[in-house]
Amino acid sequence: MLLTGSVVVDPRTVLRDGAIVTEGPRIERVGKRSEIAPQYTDHEHQSYDILLPGLVGGHIHSVQSLGRGIADNTELLDWLFDYILPMEASLSAREMEVAAKLGYLEMIESGTTTCIDHLSVAHADEAFEAAGEIGIRGVLGKVMMDQRSPDGLLEDTQEALDMSERLIQKYHGSFDDRIRYAVTPRFAVSCTEDCLRGARELADAYDGVRIHTHANENRSEIKTIKNDTGMRNIHWLNEVGLTGKDVVLAHCVWTDESEREVLAETGTHVTHCPSSNMKLASGIAPIWDYLNRGINVALGNDGPPCNNTLDAFTEMRQASLLQKVDRLDPTTTPPARIFEMATLNGAKAAGFDELGAIREGWRADIVGLSTDCTRATPLHDILSHIVFAAHGDDVRFTMVDGTVLQEKGKMTAIDAEAVRQRASEIGLDMDLEEERRSAQQQKPIED
Amino acid sequence: MLLTGSVVVDPRTVLRDGAIVTEGPRIERVGKRSEIAPQYTDHEHQSYDILLPGLVGGHIHSVQSLGRGIADNTELLDWLFDYILPMEASLSAREMEVAAKLGYLEMIESGTTTCIDHLSVAHADEAFEAAGEIGIRGVLGKVMMDQRSPDGLLEDTQEALDMSERLIQKYHGSFDDRIRYAVTPRFAVSCTEDCLRGARELADAYDGVRIHTHANENRSEIKTIKNDTGMRNIHWLNEVGLTGKDVVLAHCVWTDESEREVLAETGTHVTHCPSSNMKLASGIAPIWDYLNRGINVALGNDGPPCNNTLDAFTEMRQASLLQKVDRLDPTTTPPARIFEMATLNGAKAAGFDELGAIREGWRADIVGLSTDCTRATPLHDILSHIVFAAHGDDVRFTMVDGTVLQEKGKMTAIDAEAVRQRASEIGLDMDLEEERRSAQQQKPIED
Structure with missing residues (x-):
C-alpha cells in the first residue's frame, strides 16, 4: 500500500x-513522495495530511469502558469499591466482550494502535478474542486478585496463576504475534506474596511474556504495603521479582529517592497516566526526574471511568502541561519528548521491537491525521500541533501490522455503530447493587 | 425557531x-418536547443530542490566533518579547482582521458564543467589525500600553485613553448591544498610574463599560509592581480603581490572603485560564478558595499561542482536573460547578444579564452537541460527559441572540475555509525579525 502525507x-x-510504502505487516520504503510514488503506481494509494506512527497506550483498562462517567468526583476507595470493582464483578462473558470491543474501537478510532491492557479477573478470553479479531496490537493480561478483594473477584492463588498460564499458552504470540501476554497482578495490596512471586515465575517461563501492574498510585496503598511488609512498595515489588526490563508499572506517582534508583537500575518501565492521576487526585508523578534518570516512561489513558476517554492525544497534551506547571518550567517536556513517550517509549514498554517510528523494515502501525480544521490553522509546528492541539477526532486512518482498520474516517475493522449501541444498552442497564454490597465489605477504612 | 434535544x-x-422555542433574540419557551413541539409546527425545526447554553470565554486573545504554535516551550519573557509582542506589533489592519476572524470562527465552531476579548494596541476597529459581522457576542477592548513596551506597541497615555474612548463611542452597545466595550490595560507592568486611573474614569463615564486586564499571572510581574509601588499587585489595582463589579482580572494565580479579601469584598471577577497557566508554567490558581469566598470565577482559553486552542470544553476538563490534583481531593470542582463557571459565571463577568442558562425570556445563545461518538458511550451522566469527555468538535449548532451561526456542523456565519486559508497564508509568512529586535530592547532581565 502507498501512503502519502503532506x-x-x-x-x-x-x-x-513524504511517502510510505507498506508490504504485508512491515514498512518497505519511506521517503520523498516525488521519488517514491511514481515507483508504486500499481499500489493502492491513500493520502492524509499527517502520517505518524500509531500511538501506544501504555496502561489501559479497556474492559472498564462501560463505566465511563459512572463514578466521577468520588474518593478513590469509593470509586473502586462502590463502582469499579462491582462493575467488573457483575459483567458476564458476553458483556465483557462488548466492554473490551468498545475500548478497542475508541482507541483505533483515535489513533492508539497498541495497548498494554489490564483486563479483569474473569472472562479474559473474550477480550483476547476481541483484540485479535478487531486488529489492535496488544499486551493483555487477566487480572489476579487473591487477597483483600470482593466476592466475584477474589481468587485462590493457584487458580489465578493457573488461569494466567492457560491464557499465556492460548494467546501469547497469537494473531501473528500481534497479541501478547502480560502477567497482571492488580496491585500488591490485593495480591499475596505467593501470587506476586508466581507472576515472576510465569513471566520467566515463557519467552516475551511481560508483567504489568499498578504501583505507587496513592499514599494509602503505600502505607498498606509498608504495614504488610515493612517496605516501601517498589522495594517490595523488587523483593518479589516484579521489577526489571519486562515489567511495566502504571502510575509511580509517589516514589522516594531509593525507589527511583531501583526503577532506574532494574530498567523497569513506568507508564504515566496524567489525566487519571488528576481526576482521582492521586498526585503529580515526577516524570521529568524519571526521564532524567533514564527510566523509560510511556503514556496511558488508564480507564474510561477515570479519564473519561481513551484519546492518546489528550494524554500527550496533559502530560506536557502538567509537568510544566508542576516544575514551574515552561521548557520542560516539550512536544518531541512527549511524542516519543507516546510512541517509541510505549513500544519499548510493550516489548515490541521495531515499533513506534516510521522506518523501513519496521512494523506498519501507522495513523493518518487530518489538519483540515481551525485548530490546525496556521500550522507553524507539526509536533506542537500533534501534542497541544490535535485530537483523536482528527484521526482518519489507522493501520496495524499493515492491515487497514480505519480509512477516510470510517472504521473498517468493526461495525462501530453496532458496538456502541450494544455498549449503551448494557452500560445503562447495569445493576451493581448486589456486587456493591459485597465489595463494600472489603473496603478499607481510611485513616 | 424550534430546537429539540434528547x-x-x-x-x-x-x-x-426537551424543546426550546426562540423568538428573535430571546428564548420564548422551554419544556418537554411532547408538550411544546406540537404547538410550533410552523416553526423551523432542528434537533440535536444535547442542547446547552453557549459557553463564555472569560479571557480570550482572538487576535493572537495567527501565532498558534509559534512560541511553545519558551520562558514567559521570551514568549512575550521574542514572539507575542513582535507579532502584535507586526500585524497590519487587514491581517489583524483575519486574526480576529480566525479566533471568532474557532470559538463559534467549538461552542463559545461570548468572549471577553483582549485585542491589541492597534487596529481594534477591525476586530470589532469582525465580531459584529460574524455574530459572536463579545466584550472587546483595545489594549493600552504606555510604559515598558516595545516600539510599535508603546503609546502616549492620553492617546491610549482617547483611542479607547473613541472605540467606546463607536462600538459599545453596537450590533443590537451584542458587542460591548471593556477598557483594557495590558497589565499594571506596562501601564502608568495615569493610564490605569484613566481606565477607571472611562469605565465610570459610560454605562456598562467594563475593565479587563491581566493580574497576578506570575511572580516576576508581582515583584515589578512591588518595586514600582510598594504594594502587592491587587492592592495597587484596588488603589487606582481597577477592582469592582465591573472588573475582570485574568489569571490571579499568585494572590495572598489580603489580596483575596480585596477580590471578594469588591466583587471583582476572576477568569481562570488553566491550560495557559500550565503551558506557560505560571502556576496553579487557588480556584476552590476563590469559589468558597464567593468570588465569581469564569473560565478562559487565553490565546492560541499559550493553549493552543480556543475550545472551551478542553478548558472545562482542565479546570476540574487541575483543581482535583492540586488539592488532592477528587470531589472538588465537580462538573456542575465547572459548567456553571463556563456559562453563568462567564456571563456575569461579561456583564450580560439573562445569559448563561436555558430559561424563558433569556438570551437565545444556544449550542447543540452531537453524542454520536464512542467517547459518549455509554452516556451515564450528561454533565460528566460535557466536562470530561465532550470536545469542541462535537458542536454542530451555534446560535447567538437567536441568529444561527452554525447548523448541522456547517458554519453559516462566515466562509470558514476562506478564513483558514487566508490565516495560513499570513501566519506562515510572518516575518518578526525587525519587531523582535525592537521588543528585545524592552525585555526585562530576569533575576
Missing part, C-alpha cells in the same frame, strides 16, 4: 511531502 | 426530551 512525522524526523 | 441542560437543570 508531512510524515515520527519522534526523530519531520519529512515534508 | 437532553436540554444548563447549570441548574437537566431536561430529558
Whole structure:
C-alpha cells in the first residue's frame, strides 16, 4: 500500500511531502513522495495530511469502558469499591466482550494502535478474542486478585496463576504475534506474596511474556504495603521479582529517592497516566526526574471511568502541561519528548521491537491525521500541533501490522455503530447493587 | 425557531426530551418536547443530542490566533518579547482582521458564543467589525500600553485613553448591544498610574463599560509592581480603581490572603485560564478558595499561542482536573460547578444579564452537541460527559441572540475555509525579525 502525507512525522524526523510504502505487516520504503510514488503506481494509494506512527497506550483498562462517567468526583476507595470493582464483578462473558470491543474501537478510532491492557479477573478470553479479531496490537493480561478483594473477584492463588498460564499458552504470540501476554497482578495490596512471586515465575517461563501492574498510585496503598511488609512498595515489588526490563508499572506517582534508583537500575518501565492521576487526585508523578534518570516512561489513558476517554492525544497534551506547571518550567517536556513517550517509549514498554517510528523494515502501525480544521490553522509546528492541539477526532486512518482498520474516517475493522449501541444498552442497564454490597465489605477504612 | 434535544441542560437543570422555542433574540419557551413541539409546527425545526447554553470565554486573545504554535516551550519573557509582542506589533489592519476572524470562527465552531476579548494596541476597529459581522457576542477592548513596551506597541497615555474612548463611542452597545466595550490595560507592568486611573474614569463615564486586564499571572510581574509601588499587585489595582463589579482580572494565580479579601469584598471577577497557566508554567490558581469566598470565577482559553486552542470544553476538563490534583481531593470542582463557571459565571463577568442558562425570556445563545461518538458511550451522566469527555468538535449548532451561526456542523456565519486559508497564508509568512529586535530592547532581565 502507498501512503502519502503532506508531512510524515515520527519522534526523530519531520519529512515534508513524504511517502510510505507498506508490504504485508512491515514498512518497505519511506521517503520523498516525488521519488517514491511514481515507483508504486500499481499500489493502492491513500493520502492524509499527517502520517505518524500509531500511538501506544501504555496502561489501559479497556474492559472498564462501560463505566465511563459512572463514578466521577468520588474518593478513590469509593470509586473502586462502590463502582469499579462491582462493575467488573457483575459483567458476564458476553458483556465483557462488548466492554473490551468498545475500548478497542475508541482507541483505533483515535489513533492508539497498541495497548498494554489490564483486563479483569474473569472472562479474559473474550477480550483476547476481541483484540485479535478487531486488529489492535496488544499486551493483555487477566487480572489476579487473591487477597483483600470482593466476592466475584477474589481468587485462590493457584487458580489465578493457573488461569494466567492457560491464557499465556492460548494467546501469547497469537494473531501473528500481534497479541501478547502480560502477567497482571492488580496491585500488591490485593495480591499475596505467593501470587506476586508466581507472576515472576510465569513471566520467566515463557519467552516475551511481560508483567504489568499498578504501583505507587496513592499514599494509602503505600502505607498498606509498608504495614504488610515493612517496605516501601517498589522495594517490595523488587523483593518479589516484579521489577526489571519486562515489567511495566502504571502510575509511580509517589516514589522516594531509593525507589527511583531501583526503577532506574532494574530498567523497569513506568507508564504515566496524567489525566487519571488528576481526576482521582492521586498526585503529580515526577516524570521529568524519571526521564532524567533514564527510566523509560510511556503514556496511558488508564480507564474510561477515570479519564473519561481513551484519546492518546489528550494524554500527550496533559502530560506536557502538567509537568510544566508542576516544575514551574515552561521548557520542560516539550512536544518531541512527549511524542516519543507516546510512541517509541510505549513500544519499548510493550516489548515490541521495531515499533513506534516510521522506518523501513519496521512494523506498519501507522495513523493518518487530518489538519483540515481551525485548530490546525496556521500550522507553524507539526509536533506542537500533534501534542497541544490535535485530537483523536482528527484521526482518519489507522493501520496495524499493515492491515487497514480505519480509512477516510470510517472504521473498517468493526461495525462501530453496532458496538456502541450494544455498549449503551448494557452500560445503562447495569445493576451493581448486589456486587456493591459485597465489595463494600472489603473496603478499607481510611485513616 | 424550534430546537429539540434528547437532553436540554444548563447549570441548574437537566431536561430529558426537551424543546426550546426562540423568538428573535430571546428564548420564548422551554419544556418537554411532547408538550411544546406540537404547538410550533410552523416553526423551523432542528434537533440535536444535547442542547446547552453557549459557553463564555472569560479571557480570550482572538487576535493572537495567527501565532498558534509559534512560541511553545519558551520562558514567559521570551514568549512575550521574542514572539507575542513582535507579532502584535507586526500585524497590519487587514491581517489583524483575519486574526480576529480566525479566533471568532474557532470559538463559534467549538461552542463559545461570548468572549471577553483582549485585542491589541492597534487596529481594534477591525476586530470589532469582525465580531459584529460574524455574530459572536463579545466584550472587546483595545489594549493600552504606555510604559515598558516595545516600539510599535508603546503609546502616549492620553492617546491610549482617547483611542479607547473613541472605540467606546463607536462600538459599545453596537450590533443590537451584542458587542460591548471593556477598557483594557495590558497589565499594571506596562501601564502608568495615569493610564490605569484613566481606565477607571472611562469605565465610570459610560454605562456598562467594563475593565479587563491581566493580574497576578506570575511572580516576576508581582515583584515589578512591588518595586514600582510598594504594594502587592491587587492592592495597587484596588488603589487606582481597577477592582469592582465591573472588573475582570485574568489569571490571579499568585494572590495572598489580603489580596483575596480585596477580590471578594469588591466583587471583582476572576477568569481562570488553566491550560495557559500550565503551558506557560505560571502556576496553579487557588480556584476552590476563590469559589468558597464567593468570588465569581469564569473560565478562559487565553490565546492560541499559550493553549493552543480556543475550545472551551478542553478548558472545562482542565479546570476540574487541575483543581482535583492540586488539592488532592477528587470531589472538588465537580462538573456542575465547572459548567456553571463556563456559562453563568462567564456571563456575569461579561456583564450580560439573562445569559448563561436555558430559561424563558433569556438570551437565545444556544449550542447543540452531537453524542454520536464512542467517547459518549455509554452516556451515564450528561454533565460528566460535557466536562470530561465532550470536545469542541462535537458542536454542530451555534446560535447567538437567536441568529444561527452554525447548523448541522456547517458554519453559516462566515466562509470558514476562506478564513483558514487566508490565516495560513499570513501566519506562515510572518516575518518578526525587525519587531523582535525592537521588543528585545524592552525585555526585562530576569533575576
